[in-house]
Amino acid sequence: MRWDELFEDMEAQLEQAHVRTVEQEAVETARAELSRLSLLERLAAHRDHPVRLRPSRGDTLEGVLADVGAGWVVVRERHLQHLVPLHSVVWWEGLPRRFEVLPERSTIRRLGMGHVLRALSTARVHVRVLLQDPAGQGELEGTLDAVGQDFFDVAVHPEDEFRRRRAVTAVRTVGFSAVALVSSLDTGSEGL
Numbered sequence: 001m002r003w004d005e006l007f008e009d010m011e012a013q014l015e016q017a018h019v020r021t022v023e024q025e026a027v028e029t030a031r032a033e034l035s036r037l038s039l040l041e042r043l044a045a046h047r048d049h050p051v052r053l054r055p056s057r058g059d060t061l062e063g064v065l066a067d068v069g070a071g072w073v074v075v076r077e078r079h080l081q082h083l084v085p086l087h088s089v090v091w092w093e094g095l096p097r098r099f100e101v102l103p104e105r106s107t108i109r110r111l112g113m114g115h116v117l118r119a120l121s122t123a124r125v126h127v128r129v130l131l132q133d134p135a136g137q138g139e140l141e142g143t144l145d146a147v148g149q150d151f152f153d154v155a156v157h158p159e160d161e162f163r164r165r166r167a168v169t170a171v172r173t174v175g176f177s178a179v180a181l182v183s184s185l186d187t188g189s190e191g192l
Contacts, residue, residue: 039086040068040070040071040086040108041108042095043065043068043073043092043095044068044107044108045107046065046094046095046096047065047066047067047068047107048064048065048066049064049065049094050062050063050064050065050094051063051064051065051075051092051093051094051095052092052093052094053075053084053089053090053091053092053093054089054090054091055084055088055089055090055130055180055181056088056089056090056132056180057088057130057131057132057133057138057180057181058130058180058181061075061077061082061084061181062077063075063076063077063078063082064076064077066081067109068107068108068109069108069109069110069111069112069113069115069116070108070109070110070111070112070113071085071086071087071112071113072084072085072086072112072113072116073086074116076186079185079186080183080184080185080186081183081184081185081186082181082182082183083113083116083117083120083181083182083183084181085113085176085179085180087177088132088179088180088181113176113179114147114148114149114150114152114176117144117147117152117182118147120144120182120184121143121144121145121146121147121152124143124163125143125144125184125185126141126142126143126159126184126185127141127142127143127144127154127182127183127184128140128141128182128183128184129141129154129174129179129181129182129183130179130180130181130182130183131174131178131179131180132177132178132179132180133178138178138180140154140156140172140174141156141157141158141159142154142155142156142157142163142168143155143157143163145163145171150175150176150177151173151174151175151176152173152174152176153171153172153173153174154171154172154174155168155170155171156168156169156170156171156172157169
């Protein structure tokens with residue numbers, strides 16, 4: 001055997017070993033970065049993109065991930081907006097497998113779910129609230145009357161009537177942890 005062929009073979013083997021080492025290090029680095037990433041950060045990186053999700057109750061939602069906050073997201077689906085607490089989501093689909101770690105958390109709103117619900121209450125928006133009720137009977141329609149630290153009151157009334165005393169059939173208090181989904185019409189949609 002010629003020595004130059006032997007040396008070339010040895011160099012090729014060293015180069016292949018080096019490439020494998022670099023690839024393994026890249027995989028380990030990616031795994032380490034992923035292990036530090038929260039679901040909230042991953043969702044924020046996917047903001048304004050299509051997503052599918054399955055809330056603990058109700059139908060699968062398919063729309064645009066419009067907003068991300070402390071423990072919640074807003075999904076726009078056709079003419080509806082859905083406030084979805086993260087604790088109520090069974091699975092997500094459509095999140096990219098490759099994504100960049102956010103350099104800062106500026107795209108995650110610091111507002112909690114109570115802030116969002118208070119805004120809906122102030123605006124007197126008619127909402128449909130799906131509750132995490134195993135019997136499947138947990139659905140309320142009406143206007144949010146009051147929002148506390150971990151609960152809210154819903155004045156139950158038909159969608160086609162304003163929140164007036166004669167239209168209200170009940171006022172129900174709901175804990176945040178019982179909520180699967182809060183939906184309302186998207187007033188910014190065309191044709192509304």
